[in-house]
Amino acid sequence: MRWRSEPLWLIGAAALVAAVLVVLNLGALGAVVWRAEGSASLSSADWSALRFTMVQAAVSALVSVALAIPVARALARRRFAGRGALVVLMGAPFILPVLVAVIGLLAVLGRNGIVNEALVWLGLPRFSIYGFHGVILAHVFFNLPLSVRLLLQGWARIPGEHLRLSSALGFGAVARWRHIEGPMLARVVPGALTVVFLICLTSFAVALTLGGGPRATTLELAIYQAFRFDFDLGRAALLAAVQAGVGLAALLALARFTLPEGASTGMDRVAPAPPGGLAKGLDALAIALAAAFLLAPLAMVVIKGLPAVVGLPAVVWWATLRSLVVAGLSVVLLAVFAAALTAASLTRKAPEALGMAALISSPLVIGTGLFVLANPWIDPARLALPVTALVNAAMALPFALRALVPAARRAEADFARLSAALGLSTAAHWRLVLWPRLRRPAGFALGLGAALSLGDLGVIVLFAQTGSETLPMQMHRLMGAYRSGDSAGAAVLLLALSLGAFVAVERLVGGRDADA
Amino acid sequence: MTHPTFATGLLAACALAVPLMANAQTPQLRVLTYDSFIAEWGPGPQIESAFEATCGCDLVFEAAGDAAAMLARLMLEGARSDTDVVLGLDTNLTAAATEAGLIAPHGLTPQLDLPVAWDDPLFVPFDWSWFAFVYDTTRVATPPRSFADLIDSDLSVVIQDPRSSTPGLGLLMWVKAVYGDQAGAIWQGLAPRILTVTPGWSEAYGLFLEGEADMVLSYTTSPAYHIIAEGDETKAAALFDEGHYMQVEVGGIVAGTDQPELAAQFLAFMTSDAAQALIPETNWMYPAVTPEGGLAEGFAALPRPEVSILLPADEAQALRDPALAEWRDALAQ
Numbered sequence: 079m080r081w082r083s084e085p086l087w088l089i090g091a092a093a094l095v096a097a098v099l100v101v102l103n104l105g106a107l108g109a110v111v112w113r114a115e116g117s118a119s120l121s122s123a124d125w126s127a128l129r130f131t132m133v134q135a136a137v138s139a140l141v142s143v144a145l146a147i148p149v150a151r152a153l154a155r156r157r158f159a160g161r162g163a164l165v166v167l168m169g170a171p172f173i174l175p176v177l178v179a180v181i182g183l184l185a186v187l188g189r190n191g192i193v194n195e196a197l198v199w200l201g202l203p204r205f206s207i208y209g210f211h212g213v214i215l216a217h218v219f220f221n222l223p224l225s226v227r228l229l230l231q232g233w234a235r236i237p238g239e240h241l242r243l244s245s246a247l248g249f250g251a252v253a254r255w256r257h258i259e260g261p262m263l264a265r266v267v268p269g270a271l272t273v274v275f276l277i278c279l280t281s282f283a284v285a286l287t288l289g290g291g292p293r294a295t296t297l298e299l300a301i302y303q304a305f306r307f308d309f310d311l312g313r314a315a316l317l318a319a320v321q322a323g324v325g326l327a328a329l330l331a332l333a334r335f336t337l338p339e340g341a342s343t344g345m346d347r348v349a350p351a352p353p354g355g356l357a358k359g360l361d362a363l364a365i366a367l368a369a370a371f372l373l374a375p376l377a378m379v380v381i382k383g384l385p386a387v388v389g390l391p392a393v394v395w396w397a398t399l400r401s402l403v404v405a406g407l408s409v410v411l412l413a414v415f416a417a418a419l420t421a422a423s424l425t426r427k428a429p430e431a432l433g434m435a436a437l438i439s440s441p442l443v444i445g446t447g448l449f450v451l452a453n454p455w456i457d458p459a460r461l462a463l464p465v466t467a468l469v470n471a472a473m474a475l476p477f478a479l480r481a482l483v484p485a486a487r488r489a490e491a492d493f494a495r496l497s498a499a500l501g502l503s504t505a506a507h508w509r510l511v512l513w514p515r516l517r518r519p520a521g522f523a524l525g526l527g528a529a530l531s532l533g534d535l536g537v538i539v540l541f542a543q544t545g546s547e548t549l550p551m552q553m554h555r556l557m558g559a560y561r562s563g564d565s566a567g568a569a570v571l572l573l574a575l576s577l578g579a580f581v582a583v584e585r586l587v588g589g590r591d592a593d594a
Numbered sequence: 595m596t597h598p599t600f601a602t603g604l605l606a607a608c609a610l611a612v613p614l615m616a617n618a619q620t621p622q623l624r625v626l627t628y629d630s631f632i633a634e635w636g637p638g639p640q641i642e643s644a645f646e647a648t649c650g651c652d653l654v655f656e657a658a659g660d661a662a663a664m665l666a667r668l669m670l671e672g673a674r675s676d677t678d679v680v681l682g683l684d685t686n687l688t689a690a691a692t693e694a695g696l697i698a699p700h701g702l703t704p705q706l707d708l709p710v711a712w713d714d715p716l717f718v719p720f721d722w723s724w725f726a727f728v729y730d731t732t733r734v735a736t737p738p739r740s741f742a743d744l745i746d747s748d749l750s751v752v753i754q755d756p757r758s759s760t761p762g763l764g765l766l767m768w769v770k771a772v773y774g775d776q777a778g779a780i781w782q783g784l785a786p787r788i789l790t791v792t793p794g795w796s797e798a799y800g801l802f803l804e805g806e807a808d809m810v811l812s813y814t815t816s817p818a819y820h821i822i823a824e825g826d827e828t829k830a831a832a833l834f835d836e837g838h839y840m841q842v843e844v845g846g847i848v849a850g851t852d853q854p855e856l857a858a859q860f861l862a863f864m865t866s867d868a869a870q871a872l873i874p875e876t877n878w879m880y881p882a883v884t885p886e887g888g889l890a891e892g893f894a895a896l897p898r899p900e901v902s903i904l905l906p907a908d909e910a911q912a913l914r915d916p917a918l919a920e921w922r923d924a925l926a927q
Binding site: 555 | 629633634636663667669670674690755763785790796799801806807816819820823914922925
């Protein structure tokens with residue numbers, strides 16, 4: 079239902095953003111197809127790669143979101159010293175570069191990791207992380223933080239009045255689940271599942287490294303091979319199209335199962351005290367287990383790398399500066415993209431779906447496609463940094479929209495009639511009604527965008543030239559030159575920078591109490 | 595630099611205006627190489643200043659990930675490429691570049707110190723090493739002396755995926771060249787020894803250094819880094835009686851270059867003493883021509899395999915797909 083007409087410039091801006099995204103996704107794929115010669119077909123190995131890709135992504139999504147429910151609930155209703163810091167730190171695995179996270183994970187769960195040392199000490203057999211379970215474990219490590227944050231936002235949108243009423247009515251855990259938490263989760267969980275599924279769909283380094291061999295071949299690896307060793311662009315495009323098709327199917331399923339926000343207005347009152355006793359103990363356990371699982375590997379990364387940070391070569395610091403510039407540019411672009419599409423999606427479904435579409439494209443295809451598009455016009459090396467910022471913004475957009483759109487729709491459902499009845503102008507409606515309710519998710523979204531951009535290696539590789547290295551590239555370079563000590567130092571720098579940027583942007587945009 | 599239409603030319607001219615004005619007199623030589631070559635600690639920066647001191651030109655290095663990404667980029671650019679020289683392909687990849695007609699003859703006759711004969715008219719080697727399994731002498735007391743030994747041992751190894759990494763492809767060729775029709779059986783025997791397969795060399799070597807595996811597929815020259823740069827003598831390469839497959843890194847002149855003479859001059863420079871003396875301790879490979887000062891002690895003392903194996907480029911390319919299928923079938927079970 080529409081309670082006010084949208085200004086034309088807003089629709090124009092949204093259409094422009096949509097056009098950029100379409101060019102980025104379809105244009106890149108189209109450019110690859112255009113450069114391809116001849117036709118291609120899927121081999122039996124490709125079919126098994128497709129099967130493995132879908133199964134691991136589905137299992138990773140289910141496990142991540144299922145585990146996130148008790149953790150998010152515990153974090154949503156408990157208040158304790160250091161809670162804000164814990165929420166931020168627990169989000170770190172998601173923004174870490176894959177290679178750093180895997181090393182941290184192995185320091186805890188690898189052959190000589192803490193867990194195996196403990197098992198040996200207890201006289202138990204060693205645990206091997208390599209295999210299907212290792213892939214899932216790593217994907218849960220990456221995506222549990224994101225799932226927790228997405229669900230936390232769901233909990234944050236439950237009006238305090240509902241909780242007060244339920245406690246006044248003497249609701250037990252079951253009744254509260256049935257009437258308040260269950261309906262909220264039914265709205266939030268499908269989106270979270272889809273996002274994690276889409277992220278895991280394009281995974282390949284983690285899957286291959288921890289999967290133990292070619293059994294764990296994903297479509298992204300097959301695309302990589304088609305591009306680089308076979309130089310078979312037709313095959314690469316076909317595989318990329320199959321991968322995008324799977325992602326699209328997941329998005330369509332999401333659209334089908336997304337429930338509309340009902341009008342259940344709250345007046346932003348404080349929630350009542352949560353239940354104590356057993357519930358309190360279980361909440362503490364959920365938080366402690368999740369914190370141990372997510373923070374121990376991070377601690378290992380820091381312990382290994384911290385001594386090397388001071389002695390890092392100057393080129394690493396220059397790369398750091400370059401990464402910060404790219405991240406800054408990327409956040410600005412993300413803010414524009416997200417604002418336009420959020421505004422446009424108050425009354426439509428399409429903009430959100432379009433924003434999510436960035437997740438279904440293979441980063442490799444986007445990078446190559448943009449290279450093909452740019453090459454006849456301009457030396458691609460000149461575009462390395464702006465293109466990175468643009469692609470980073472597009473890649474972060476789905477997460478931003480996941481955070482912003484439900485909150486905006488909720489606010490619109492709650493207050494649009496009132497605001498229209500009061501005769502507020504569009505500007506005043508945004509400033510007084512929507513912005514206070516969007517500020518926190520916006521802070522989260524842009525903070526995430528900054529952190530993801532800092533950690534991204536992705537598309538820049540084909541474009542690179544001396545003098546355009548970013549920090550993640552420089553870290554890989556150190557690692558590729560036997561310098562694992564310096565590389566560990568660069569990893570700590572990257573971790574600190576990503577977390578710092580996330581917190582700074584989130585606080586700046588979201589306000590001081592922006593922790594959920 | 596030729597561009598198809600006026601509009602593109604104009605665009606490019608605007609974008610390139612600043613450097614062109616700065617270097618109006620000096621010709622530019624664009625060299626495409628892999629990423630670690632141009633790192634501060636790689637050979638790139640020193641080679642650039644040494645060559646620029648003699649050529650009266652501006653040498654620009656461009657990097658595109660690893661050797662395979664480099665080839666992909668060259669193929670993508672096709673005839674529109676501004677690249678003059680491609681540096682760092684290995685012999686398992688050169689056939690694709692040759693077939694695509696991307697490379698022009700170099701016309702050079704360098705005196706090389708390779709363990710195998712070399713007479714390729716298109717590519718000039720600048721460094722090489724043998725693939726080998728590297729281990730930690732404090733953890734592995736008796737290293738295997740052959741693939742059969744490795745199969746019978748209880749050691750764990752990390753290898754790279756031949757579909758995404760040049761060392762991985764090198765191992766694939768090594769097994770295929772030695773065992774031919776039996777290669778599939780060898781891979782089946784190796785399967786339980788393989789802890790995991792990584793997308794690239796960095797991940798595999800990282801896992802080995804973290805103690806995840808007993809051995810890693812790398813080079814016989816890898817221990818030289820630990821000896822020279824870290825004073826660490828605990829890393830060694832296991833020498834196999836069957837012989838070791840070689841990685842020979844080569845450079846070639848891009849057919850569409852507008853600087854053919856400068857490009858040939860650069861390739862000749864790459865095999866000169868000035869460049870070759872830089873290679874060992876920046877790229878951690880053997881130089882293609884032993885420098886006058888000889889090799890540093892850490893290199894000279896390294897044990898060398900008795901048998902060197904290298905498939906001709908066209909044979910390597912023809913064997914790749916069937917060998918890959920054998921590898922996948924053996925390891926995917």
